Amino acid sequence: MKRIYSSERLRILLLLLGFILFIAVSCKKTSLNPDEDPYIPETGTNSGQITPVGTVLETAVTATIGPSGGTLQSADNELRITIPAGAVTSDKVFSIQQITNTNIAGTGAAYRLLPHGTQFSKPVTLSFVYDTLLFEGTAPEAVGIAYQDEKGIWWGQGAVKDAVAKTLSVSTTHFSDWSLFQAFTLYPASGAVNLAQTLDLNVYNNMSDELAVPPVPGTLRPIGPQQDVTAQYIKEWKLGGAGTLTPGGSEAVYTAPASMPARNPVAVSVALKGPDAAQYLLVSNIYVGPEGVTFRIDNGPWLHGTIPLGVVLAQGIHNLDAAVVSSGSNGPADAAFSLKWRGYPPGGHLNWGDSIPWFLYQPPGNTAYQQFIVAGKVITPSAGGVDFSRYTETPGGIIAGSFTLERAGKRVLTGTSATWTPVKIEGYFRTKRVAPL
Numbered sequence: 001m002k003r004i005y006s007s008e009r010l011r012i013l014l015l016l017l018g019f020i021l022f023i024a025v026s027c028k029k030t031s032l033n034p035d036e037d038p039y040i041p042e043t044g045t046n047s048g049q050i051t052p053v054g055t056v057l058e059t060a061v062t063a064t065i066g067p068s069g070g071t072l073q074s075a076d077n078e079l080r081i082t083i084p085a086g087a088v089t090s091d092k093v094f095s096i097q098q099i100t101n102t103n104i105a106g107t108g109a110a111y112r113l114l115p116h117g118t119q120f121s122k123p124v125t126l127s128f129v130y131d132t133l134l135f136e137g138t139a140p141e142a143v144g145i146a147y148q149d150e151k152g153i154w155w156g157q158g159a160v161k162d163a164v165a166k167t168l169s170v171s172t173t174h175f176s177d178w179s180l181f182q183a184f185t186l187y188p189a190s191g192a193v194n195l196a197q198t199l200d201l202n203v204y205n206n207m208s209d210e211l212a213v214p215p216v217p218g219t220l221r222p223i224g225p226q227q228d229v230t231a232q233y234i235k236e237w238k239l240g241g242a243g244t245l246t247p248g249g250s251e252a253v254y255t256a257p258a259s260m261p262a263r264n265p266v267a268v269s270v271a272l273k274g275p276d277a278a279q280y281l282l283v284s285n286i287y288v289g290p291e292g293v294t295f296r297i298d299n300g301p302w303l304h305g306t307i308p309l310g311v312v313l314a315q316g317i318h319n320l321d322a323a324v325v326s327s328g329s330n331g332p333a334d335a336a337f338s339l340k341w342r343g344y345p346p347g348g349h350l351n352w353g354d355s356i357p358w359f360l361y362q363p364p365g366n367t368a369y370q371q372f373i374v375a376g377k378v379i380t381p382s383a384g385g386v387d388f389s390r391y392t393e394t395p396g397g398i399i400a401g402s403f404t405l406e407r408a409g410k411r412v413l414t415g416t417s418a419t420w421t422p423v424k425i426e427g428y429f430r431t432k433r434v435a436p437l
Contacts, residue, residue: 048153048208049224054099054110054177066091074098079111079178080127080167087122094118094175103146103154103179104224105206107134110179123171128159128180130168132347133391137189138182139272139280143168144215146223147176154223156181156207158215170217183207183215184229186270186282190390192400192430194290196258201284203229203250203270212272214280235273241266243288256288260302264288264402264428265389285389287400287430293322293337295361295403295427297369305337310432311399317342317356320399320429326363335363339403339429341386344393350386352405357386359405361425366413373409374420382407392433400430 063072069085074096081096094114101110108128126145134143145168146156159168168180184205193199205212208222212233215221228250237247239254242261245268246253254268265285272280292306305322312319318341323333340358341350350357352371359371372381384404391399405425412419 048155048222049104049226050152051102051104051148051154051224052152053148054102054112056112057098057100060095060097060112060114062093062095064091064093072096074111076109078109078129080129081113082125082127083120084122084124087120087124089121092118099177101179103148103181104226105154105156105181105183105185106146106179107143107182108180110177112177113175116175118175120173123173125169125171126178127162127165127167127169130166130180131344133344134180136390137186137284138184138282139214141214141280142183142185144181144183145170145178146181147172147178149176154179154181155220156183156215156223157220158217160217181206181223184212184272184280184282186268186284188284188286190265190285190287190400192287192289192291192398193254193256195256195260195288197256199254199256199286201252201254201268201270203234203272203282205229213275229272233272235271235279238269238271239266240269241288254286256286260294260428261288265400287389287428289428289430291430293320293324293339293427293429293431295337295425297361297425298423303335305333305335307429307431310434312434313436320431324361324363335361337361339386344388344391348388348391348401352381352383352385359403359408359425368411369423369425370409370411371405373407373422374411374418380407382409390430395433395435397433398430399433400428402426402428 058075061075063070065083067086067089069083069087072081072094076098079096097112099110099112103110128145144156144158146154148154157170159170161168187202187204191199204226206223206226208224210230212229231249234250237245237252239245241263242257243266244255265287267283267285269281269283272282274280290304292304294302294304296302303324303326305324307320307322309321320339322337324335324337325331325333326335338360340356342356361369372379383406386401386403388401407422408425410421410423
C-alpha cells in the first residue's frame with residue numbers, strides 16, 4: 001500500500017508541474033499582444049529585437065520591369081533600385097514607398113519594396129543617397145543597410161560606398177522593408193547645453209551581439225536590443241573646446257563653461273578600438289548657450305535674441321527671425337535680427353552672397369548691419385558664412401549652427417546718404433523648425 005501511495009503522489013506532482021509549465025508558456029505567448037509594448041526583445045542570445053512594421057507615408061511609385069531589367073526610384077530620389085537583365089522571367093509590377101522607420105538603429109527614411117517576398121534569379125542593387133550628416137555621432141564604416149524580416153527583426157549588413165555618387169549600396173535577391181542604420185553611435189550626435197549646465201553622453205552598440213565592429217557587406221547581423229558599448233572597446237574620450245569632460249567607460253558628462261566659449265560648438269569625441277588595431281572616432285558637436293541666437297560685433301558684449309517662430313520655410317526661403325535686446329541687458333527686446341537661406345547646403349556650409357544667404361541686424365536708430373559692404377557702386381559680400389552643426393527637415397526638430405562675417409557692412413543713414421564701415425560679426429543659433437507656410 002505504501003508503494004501505491006507514493007506512486008500516486010508522484011503522479012499528482014507531475015500533473016501539477018505540467019500545469020505550471022503550461023501556464024508559464026501561455027503567459028509568455030500572450031506577453032507580446034498588440035495592446036502591450038511592441039518593442040520587447042526576443043529572449044535568447046543574438047536574436048535581435050522585434051519591432052512593429054512601418055506605416056505608409058506616401059503613395060507608392062510603381063514600374064513594370066521585365067526580363068530585360070530596369071530601374072525604379074523613390075519619390076524623394078533617396079533610394080534607387082536596379083534590377084539587372086535576367087533577374088525576372090516575365091513582366092512584373094514593382095513599387096517603392098516611404099514608411100515610418102521602426103529600425104531602432106535606423107537613420108533617415110525607410111522604404112517598402114513590393115511585392116514582398118519577391119525572389120530574383122539575379123541579385124538586384126539597392127542604392128541609398130547619403131549626406132555627410134548621416135555620419136554624425138558615428139563612423140562612416142558603421143553605417144550599413146538593413147531589412148526587416150517577417151518576424152519583425154531588422155537584419156543589417158555593410159554597404160558599398162561610392163564617395164563620388166554619394167551612395168551606399170547592397171545586393172539582395174528579395175524585397176522587404178529597408179533602411180540605413182548605424183551599428184554604433186555616440187548619443188547625442190549633436191546636442192545643446194546652457195551655460196554652466198551638464199550634458200550626459202553615451203556610446204551605444206545597436207547590434208544584438210557585444211561586438212563594437214562595423215558591419216560587413218554580405219554578412220547579416222540582427223539589430224537590437226540597444227546596449228552600452230563595453231569598456232574593452234573604449235580607447236579614450238577627448239574634449240575639443242571650453243568646459244570639462246568627465247569620462248567613465250561608455251559614458252561621459254560634459255560641463256559647459258559659465259560664459260560663451262570662443263569656439264562653439266565644442267566637440268566631444270570617443271575613440272573605439274576595432275579589430276586588427278583599427279580605430280573609430282565618434283564625435284558629438286555640442287552648442288553651448290541658451291536657445292535662440294547669440295552674437296557679438298567687433299568682440300563686443302554678447303547679444304542674445306529669442307526666435308519666437310523658429311525656422312519658417314516660406315516660398316522656398318528659410319527664415320530665422322529673432323527679437324534682440326540691443327543693450328545686452330535683461331530689458332525688453334528692441335532690435336531685429338534676420339537670417340535667411342535656401343535649404344541645407346552640401347557639407348553644411350554657406351558662403352555669403354549679395355542676396356541669399358541674407359543677414360540683417362537692426363538695432364534702434366539709423367544703423368543696420370548686413371552681409372555685404374558698399375563702396376560707391378561696388379557691393380562686396382563678406383568673407384565667412386553659415387555653418388550648420390545640426391539640421392533637420394522635420395517640423396519640431398532642431399536646427400543649430402554658427403555664422404561669421406569677417407567684413408560685414410555697418411550702414412549708418414544720415415539724411416539721404418549712407419556711410420558704410422566694415423565690422424566683424426560672429427554668433428551662434430539654436431532653434432526649432434516649424435511646418436512650412
